[in-house]
Amino acid sequence: MSVRLDQLDAAELVVQLQRREVTAQAVLRAFLDRIEAREPVVRAWAHLDVEAALAAALDLDRGPIRGPLHGFPVGVKDVYDTFDMPTAYGSPIYARHRPRTDAGSVALTRRFGGLIVGKTVTTEFATFPPGPTTNPANAAHTPGGSSSGSAAAVGAGMVPIAFGTQTTGSIIRPASFCGTVGYKPTFGTLSPIGVKAITWSFDTVGVLARTVADAAFFVGTLAGRDEMRDAVATSAPRIGICLTAQWSQALPETRTLFEVLPGRLAGKGAKVERVDLPRSFDGINEAQDTIWEYEMARCLADEHRRFPEQIRERLRKQLDSGLAMPVGRYEVAMRLARESRLQVGAAFGDCDVLVVPSAPGEAPRGIEATGDPVFNRTWSLLHTPAIHVPSGQGPNGLPIGVQVIGRIGDDARALACARWIEQALT
Amino acid sequence: MSVRLDQLDAAELVVQLQRREVTAQAVLRAFLDRIEAREPVVRAWAHLDVEAALAAALDLDRGPIRGPLHGFPVGVKDVYDTFDMPTAYGSPIYARHRPRTDAGSVALTRRFGGLIVGKTVTTEFATFPPGPTTNPANAAHTPGGSSSGSAAAVGAGMVPIAFGTQTTGSIIRPASFCGTVGYKPTFGTLSPIGVKAITWSFDTVGVLARTVADAAFFVGTLAGRDEMRDAVATSAPRIGICLTAQWSQALPETRTLFEVLPGRLAGKGAKVERVDLPRSFDGINEAQDTIWEYEMARCLADEHRRFPEQIRERLRKQLDSGLAMPVGRYEVAMRLARESRLQVGAAFGDCDVLVVPSAPGEAPRGIEATGDPVFNRTWSLLHTPAIHVPSGQGPNGLPIGVQVIGRIGDDARALACARWIEQALT
The missing domain is CATH 3.40.190 (D-Maltodextrin-Binding Protein; domain 2)
Incomplete structure (x- = not known):
């Protein structure tokens, strides 16, 4: 009996796709089955257009092999801009927003043949106020955040990989809660451009994955870093x-x-x-919070100025506080x-x-x-x-x-x- | 005889505006007169809606004092997003593009009462292919770039301050060519969010200004840094x-x-x-070029993928080259x-x-x-x-x-x- 397509390792799946041993449509359908089964309770997706995704898969199957991620299905946290899907950043201010451009890392995924399945739920602007997503292991519990939908989708087997972002604990925490691997690469490894920013000093693009090997394969491929993609310990660490x-x-x-x-x-x-x-590291958590608040008020300055009533109270107070923060406090933290x-x-x-x-x-x-x-x-x-x-x-x-x-x-x-x-x- | 409004120092102009000794409309009209006189030859503006600007000034005059930049006119390079003005990043790909949100530094300028006069010409995505702007000192010469319109507008007396950006030489070079002050602050002093990015490692938000004092006043006010705003040497340096x-x-x-x-x-x-x-610094110019090319291909990845024919050849070749660059070369430069x-x-x-x-x-x-x-x-x-x-x-x-x-x-x-x-x- 053959292994189900949605359970193959990413590297193996891509090999089969590149050899046309499986179609992008068949792979996508295997994952869509999981989505159909689990989504009503898990609620991982902010946007999912099954027909459009299947059409994109058909397109890949009919065209030439596009690259090293040909036909590989990827979920994208809804703070990444996508030119062909709504992108709301977890905020009612951006209801029905359709960006003009793909985020850099999304565009590169597509250039390499990756198939963007849909957009996963994020907390409000990737901060704390949550979306509707539940924990795939137990719907009475939080999936964590802010990459809530990406962690829950991977945890529920709906996609093999999903993009997340981390500024505070937004990849590692939901990965932990949902039982997935989370990988936050070194800052700047993947392009953060076209991802709704809350800081400019440490917003980091990364992934939720089923295994470390899958995460390494995907990020290593996207970043063109073979040593990362093929990383295996040759001796006990x-x-x-x-x-x-x-x-x-x-x-x-x-x-x-x-x-x-x-x-x-x-x-x-x-x-x-x-x-x-x-001991000098003891203050870093507090410094992170300070810089986060200071820079966030200057990233979300327009939303804060024009639509304060559409920002939930907890976040609005943090924006007020960040805007009023004496710059000296920020400098000490930096x-x-x-x-x-x-x-x-x-x-x-x-x-x-x-x-x-x-x-x-x-x-x-x-x-x-x-x-x-x-x-x-x-x-x-x-x-x-x-x-x-x-x-x-x-x-x-x-x-x-x-x-x-x-x-x-x-x-x-x-x-x-x-x-x-x-x-x-x- | 009183000094003309368009010739007052920024700090003095703001004092008069705050005291309601002059109206925002009168100040704007003084600069619009300069624009009317010079724009047909200088071509500094990518977007200028005189009626809308005057309406915004009227709004400021009728309302309460908004903040420390109340009524102060500012030009904005057309790589900064503006929710109420088209923003084309110097590219036909973005013809008639209207962003949903102000860039962070634009939003903060408005929150402090600043009046956005219009959008100034940029080269293509703030790289090298130029726009139509001419040097205000001699129209047969380049104004420099990429902050071409901002430097030319300030140089021609059309606005007291204009936002620019610098990744390679895009503030200092046009300032030099147009005879204005250019100020590129320490990286990260002002919010770079909502500005079309070409790198994530050193794109820097700054200004073109008539005098150092004006630049210091504006950036110091926006950044909440009194020591910068009031900077005067107490002894010979x-x-x-x-x-x-x-x-x-x-x-x-x-x-x-x-x-x-x-x-x-x-x-x-x-x-x-x-x-x-x-001597170790000798290679920095080359490292800058390497990082610029590598990151730019990952910032403009979507435009490069979907609209290659709408990107001018010089830039398109740089994007091809950046995408193909071995990551090791980038790492050495970093x-x-x-x-x-x-x-x-x-x-x-x-x-x-x-x-x-x-x-x-x-x-x-x-x-x-x-x-x-x-x-x-x-x-x-x-x-x-x-x-x-x-x-x-x-x-x-x-x-x-x-x-x-x-x-x-x-x-x-x-x-x-x-x-x-x-x-x-x-």
Whole structure:
């Protein structure tokens, strides 16, 4: 019996598509079946036009092989501009908005033959106020945010890959809650242009995926980085377990996971040691919040000025506060960010990667909030690669896992180690 | 006899507007008179709706004082999105494009009461292929680019301030050619969001202005940086004259200017010394070009994919080349950029600022090309503040001047020194 098309590895799927052993339409239909089954409860999609997607697949099947992603189905978070689909950024201000242009990373995906299936739900402007999406593991729980729909869609098997963005904790946290891999590459690895911005200093384009290998394949292909696409650890890695200054906010399931983690990794051959970050890093979470608020008020300045009543109260207050912030406070935070980026590599010591919590614990109950990005802020501000690797479950049977952090620019090694850890923890 | 409204300093004009001693309409009309007189030859404007601008001025006059820029007229380069004016980015692909949202810096200008007069001509996507604008000092010569219309409009007295952007040499070069002040602040000082991007690593938002004081007043107000707005040198500065690795490309008028410059500055009391940049900086111009080409292909990826025939050949070839570039070449260039940014402050030695050429010489003849940004690339990539100060003329009677470079983040001092130099060279 053959493996179902929606369960093939991305690299294998693309090989079959390129060889015309399967059609783009057949692949898409396999995923559309999953969408049909799960979407009424999961509500991952902000826009999905099945007929248009099938027409695009037919087009690919009839034309020449377009590139290394020919026929590969991709979900796109609804903060990425798309010329042929509505793009609302999770805000009523942009209801029925149709951008003139694809975001850079979407255009490149299409140039390489990728098939954009639809737009996934985002929180309001990729901040905190959530959309209607539920957790694919349990609809009474949040999928996390802001890449809520992308994480839920991948978690429910509706697409193999979906674009997300992270400024605070918007890829790693929903990946953790939905039991998917999340990959936030080094800042600037993929084009952030045409993605609705909330900062200019650390908005990062990345992906939700089923496996580390899939994430590495897709981002490596898009970025033209073979060493990333083919990343495999040739020997057991040296891993630094780092509990971070926020450890007191870890819930029991995370505490238990991190108690057994060193033994499990060492048991597979890894060299494991405890790593503590310099005390100067303790303020980074707060600096992230400061810069986020300051820059966001200057990114969403027009919406804030002309449509304040269409912005939910929590966000509107943050915009008010960001606009009123004395620039000196922002500058102090930016200085800490710059200095910490220079120092973070050294904090790894001899380790290939750090392993830190991804989230306090499993997804909280209710979809009125998206959970706490407390374990993500630092790594967003620092520009490091971060990869969520699922491992185990919390008390309600919802997924948890660990966050693998690499040095800035050292994504290939971080991905190779994350693959190794993924296998070690399975 | 009173000073004409279009000749008042920005700070003084704003005081009179705030006190209602002059109306926003009267101020606007003074500048519209200049536009009427000069625009048929200068062709600085991509969009100008006089009735709409006057209606906006009337609105300001009838309403409460909006903020610290109440009624102050501003031109906006046509790469900034404006919700109420067409925005074509210098490309036929965007003919009749009307963005949904103001760029962040435009929205903030309006929130502070500023009056957007219209959109100024840009080259194609702020790259090299020029628009129809001519040099206000001599219509047979280029105004420079890519902020062609903004420099020409300010140079012709049509607006006191206009927004520009610089990725290669797009503020300093046209300022030099048009005889205006150009101010490229430290990267990230003003919000770049909603400005059509060609890179994500060093596209910088700045202004063209009549005087350094005007530029400092406007940017300092917008950025909430009092120390910048009120920047005045309390004593004669220490100035490093730096001929740069590109000195062989300086034309005779620039050579003559830099021969007499040390004496003129020292004669006014400045401590002047010769500063040479580390040899490692020699490759920065080339690195800038590499990163520009790589990132641009990933910013304009959609236009390049869907509308190649609507992109002029020179730019299209650069996009092809950027897309095909091995990522390793980009990474080497990025590493040099990061390292050089860390070192550039030390290269100043004891000096408050460096003074370097702004352009090879006066504006070249013809409007088919915008001149050479050879003296600007380095400072764009390095994120330093740069201020063009006009001084003297070339062999055809066209303006020339000098470029004042500050340390990264040290804009207030750079502006204070530039003001001092402006007075010393007058």
